[in-house]
Amino acid sequence: MGLPSLLVASLVAALLAYWSFKVAHFFYDYWNSPVRRLPGPPSASFVYGHEKEVDEGGTALIARWVEKYGPTMRLQSFIGMNKLYTADLKALNHIMMNSYTYQKPEWLTYRMEEVVGKGILSVEGDTHKRQRKVMNPAFSASQIRELSDIFVEKSLDLRDIWEAEIRKQGGVGIIDVNHWLYRATLDIIGLAGFNYEFNALSGGEKTGALHRAFGKVLENLVKFTPLSFLRAAFPALRWLPERVDSSLKVSRGIMDDIGRQLIATGKQAIHHSSKTEQNSLQSKDLLTVLLRSNMATDIPEDERMSEDEVNAQIFSFMAAGQETSSTATVWALYALMKAPDVQKKLRNELLQVPSDSPSADELNALPYLDAVIRECLRLHTPLPLTFRISAKDDVLPLSTPVRDTSGKTHESIHIQKGQMITIPIIPIHEEKTIWGEDSLEFRPERWERVPEAANAIPGAWGNTMAFFGGPRACIGYRFALLEMKALLFALIRAFELEPAGPVEDIGKKLFIVYRPFLKSDPEAGTQLPLKVRLYQEA
Known part of the structure; x- marks a missing residue:
């Protein structure tokens, strides 16, 4: 046997040994995992586990399982992997507060990084902590109040467009509210996020390049192919090419180029401001405030964000600030359409404000509007579930003890490194x-009177988990609420909403977030x- 053949044979043998070890390690962890001994529903498929059942049955199916097996149970993911599901509030608080x-x-972070780069949505640990520290001033309560004029202006633009369309249709019109809310929130995040007019x-015409490029990479995030699964699940296989790679690279290049132009413009404005009159900078957008914070003299050099990291935040703003806000507002309109009495009561409160252009303080002083939004985010949170994986062994405390399949009762669960955990959001919001x-x-x-039990929900805002909690809580929740x-x-204030067809024809489909569609x-x-x-006011 020649030397090249010997080297190839040695390489193949090494790879086989490596994969054999990984497979053996997987099954060793599987058989020894404490999660495996928890109660849980039988799996219909070794390959898909409970994934297809949950996708089709949604939170109603999970609620039936929780009623039967308790708030902490075992579910199965792909190829028989055990996944811990817990709706135990003490356990969830522990998970959220221990983000390291x-x-x-x-x-998941690999797939997200393909879309937004190494931004706050995709990084973990010390990197996330450092980025968040620099970004905090951009999302402070006082800074978000400064953006309220943009929110109100674009909201009034949307109102005027709907009014013109309805008048064309004789005073009553059929409006695809999802289509228009998507456009309105895109305009808002463009101006409020990085001073960009979509x-x-x-x-x-300017809706073109950046929006199309971002849409292309976002579409890639949710597209599932066997190859995309292998590349995401096994880092060693990420060299394998996919047909979308070339078009994705072009789209990423467009995004990066426009992002760098926005950063350069922002830096130039800040430098010009510092050379003229102090505090003369007029830009209020998140990117400018972020750049100013990142350039502050009291930030140590090793704690500043690189230009690539700043660039990644632009697309993090777009992904988190536009997608979730538009969907949440769409579901709010859906909920109000189904509840005409609530809609009327809310309208009466809003009409008490004398101006069409309220300030942030005026908006925040409307108690029923606040209650409506809280209830909408409780029942129609855009993201129904999320996931975490343990980076090391840990002990997970429980408020409700769990009895394993051998009959032994546990007040805590030993979590092994690498354990996947499902964190319910909507199921917590629906828990009786x-x-x-x-x-x-x-x-x-x-x-008006929050249930005592809701005070234990470990969320960042409003006795819900709509914005998650702990160090990984949504940094932009004030932005989204206002x-x-x-x-x-x-x-x-301007319109009355009614069903355009059978209400039961409206369904929810998970596409990054829960989006509406017509079953027909x-x-x-x-x-x-x-x-x-x-x-028409009487």
Whole structure:
């Protein structure tokens, strides 16, 4: 045997030995995992585990399982992997507060990094802590108040577009609210996020390059192919090429080029401001405030963000700030359409404000608007579930003890390194032991007196997990809340919402977030047509 053949044979043998070790290690962990001994539903498939069942049955199926097996149980993921599910609030608080121990799965951060780069959404540990420290000033309460004019202006633009369309249709029109909320929130994040005019509401030409490029890479994030799964799950296989790689590279290049132009413009404005009058800089957008914070003299050099990291935040703003805000507001309109009495009560409160252009303080001083948004985010949180994986062995405390399959009761669970954990969001928001027997009803009045049990929910805001919690809580939650308030203020004052067809025809489909679609026309994709009429004050 020649030397080249010997080297090839040695390489193949080494790879086989490596993979044999990995497979053996997997099955060793599987058989010895404490999670394996927890109660849980039988799996219909070794290959898919419970994944397909959960995808099809949704939170209603999970609720039935929790009722039968308890708040902490074993589920199965792909190829028989055990996954811990827990709705135990003490356990969830422990997971959220220990973000170094419980991190996003590496396959998920890899996929997210393909879209947004190494931004705050995709990094973990010390990198996340450093980035967040620099970004905090951009998301402070006072800074978000400075952006309220943009929120209100774009909300009024949307109102005027709907009014013109409705008048064309004789005073009552069918409006795809999903389509228009997507455009409005895109305009808002462009201006408020990085001083970029998408002109999405007006249909201007500038909606082109950046939006198309971002849409392309976002589409790639949710596209599932066997090869994309292998590349995400096994880092050693990421050299394998996919057909989309070349077009994805072009789109990423467009995004990076525009991002760097925005950064250069922001830096130039800051330098010009410092050379003229102190504090003369007029830009209020998140990127400018972030750049100013990153350039501050009291930030040590090793704690500053690189230009690549700053660039990644632009697309993190787009991914988190536009996608979730538009969807949350769409579901708010859906909930109000189904509850005309709530809609009327809210409108009466909003009409007490004398101006069409309220300040941030005026919006935040409306108690029923606040209660409506809390209830909408409780029942229609855009993200139903999320995941974490343990970076090291740990002990997970429980408020409700669990009895394993051998009959032994545990007040805590030993978690092995690499254990996958499902964190429920909507199931917590629907839990009857927390919210009462009417937990599935849309009733904003419940927020006048929050149930005692809800105080234990470990969320960053409003006794819900809509914005997660702990060090990984959504940094932009104030932005999202004020944006929703401005949009609902403008729309509910001006219009009455009614069903455009059978309400039961409206379904939810998970596409990064829960999006609406019509069961009678699933091929048409995401949409929510509502009958919208001009409100005529008596």
